[in-house]
Amino acid sequence: MNQRDDEGIVLTEAQRKARRSRSIAIALALGALVILFYIITLVKGPGVLVRPL
Amino acid sequence: MSLVSEGADFRGPLGPAAALSRGGAAEPSLASAGDYFRLLKPRVMSLVVLTAFTGLAVAPGGIHPVMAFTALLCIAVGAGAAGALNMWYDADIDAQMTRTRTRPVPAGRVQPGEALAFGLTLAGFSVVTLGLMVNLLSAGLLAFTIFFYAVIYTAWLKRSTPQNIVIGGAAGAFPPMIGWAAVTGSLALEPLILFLIIFFWTPPHFWALAICKKDDYARAGVPMLPVVAGDAATRLQILIYTIVLVPFGVAPWALGFAGVVYGATAVVTGAVMLALAIQVYREPPQQQRACRNLFAFSILYLFLLFAVLLVEQGWGGALLRFAA
Numbered sequence: 196m197n198q199r200d201d202e203g204i205v206l207t208e209a210q211r212k213a214r215r216s217r218s219i220a221i222a223l224a225l226g227a228l229v230i231l232f233y234i235i236t237l238v239k240g241p242g243v244l245v246r247p248l
Numbered sequence: 249m250s251l252v253s254e255g256a257d258f259r260g261p262l263g264p265a266a267a268l269s270r271g272g273a274a275e276p277s278l279a280s281a282g283d284y285f286r287l288l289k290p291r292v293m294s295l296v297v298l299t300a301f302t303g304l305a306v307a308p309g310g311i312h313p314v315m316a317f318t319a320l321l322c323i324a325v326g327a328g329a330a331g332a333l334n335m336w337y338d339a340d341i342d343a344q345m346t347r348t349r350t351r352p353v354p355a356g357r358v359q360p361g362e363a364l365a366f367g368l369t370l371a372g373f374s375v376v377t378l379g380l381m382v383n384l385l386s387a388g389l390l391a392f393t394i395f396f397y398a399v400i401y402t403a404w405l406k407r408s409t410p411q412n413i414v415i416g417g418a419a420g421a422f423p424p425m426i427g428w429a430a431v432t433g434s435l436a437l438e439p440l441i442l443f444l445i446i447f448f449w450t451p452p453h454f455w456a457l458a459i460c461k462k463d464d465y466a467r468a469g470v471p472m473l474p475v476v477a478g479d480a481a482t483r484l485q486i487l488i489y490t491i492v493l494v495p496f497g498v499a500p501w502a503l504g505f506a507g508v509v510y511g512a513t514a515v516v517t518g519a520v521m522l523a524l525a526i527q528v529y530r531e532p533p534q535q536q537r538a539c540r541n542l543f544a545f546s547i548l549y550l551f552l553l554f555a556v557l558l559v560e561q562g563w564g565g566a567l568l569r570f571a572a
Binding site for chain 2 (some may be wrong): 204212219220231235239
């Protein structure tokens, strides 16, 4: 179980593993979004935010 | 497997609001990326993507493949966000049903507050991105779809009326309209027909399942039609909705925006749907075999209709244009 002391919460191995899994997923999602927005900018050109109704 | 007994004291008469206020923020999360992915209801999402893609593909005019991909991604994420919000609000119900009690929130792997934040973040992000990158109409429709599913269906209708999945089914029927709107920036009869196919497909599909899971719904206090009106009335309603559904399934061909292959598929699969619905109607109340058959085939039916339409009018047309 967790040990709470002056140094804060110490994660268990399972919690550490879960956090790592979430961190990797967030990193991949953000990286994919950067690439997607970059490609969209190339496709739409200077008017990237000009959109029809 | 531990279900709700561990770390699931959020359930109670006050529902999700109390859950959120008491959510175990002091306990570091055990939720994995896979748990968050399951909050998105990936199987529902896959059907949403298929139907949205079909709406996008049959729409007149062109859309750049990157923008089409972006639109589908936003629709998929928006649908997933609605699923996460549904799982947040319905955690108390899900915990009491065998079909849903291993979901991440009732199982205690994801805290209610985490599911709520996840759903709201994805909802906002998907709508804003669709609005900025594609067009405002499709973004507005996506926002309305998420609102309709999370608030109108989940928070209101599901717990208050046996017509919950009839009206709430509209939420699942919007994706083809969003796909169409992403291309054209407008709406027309064709996406409305696709909307109506899913709308009338939803009651037979869910009521066939509800008959099989009637005890679960009764225990959870969800007023599904078999619980409130009984088995026989539900089986009659399944038959009536299927009779209405089948002509709408054929309508894309009859109205000329689908070809012969689609027409033949719709007629044959529609006949099977009708035959299964008649079997459900005639089946003795104690039996569930016909209901299970109808539930299973209804998924194939909807998949086939939209997949054939997609290939025939969308992908097929695009390939022919490319070859010419």
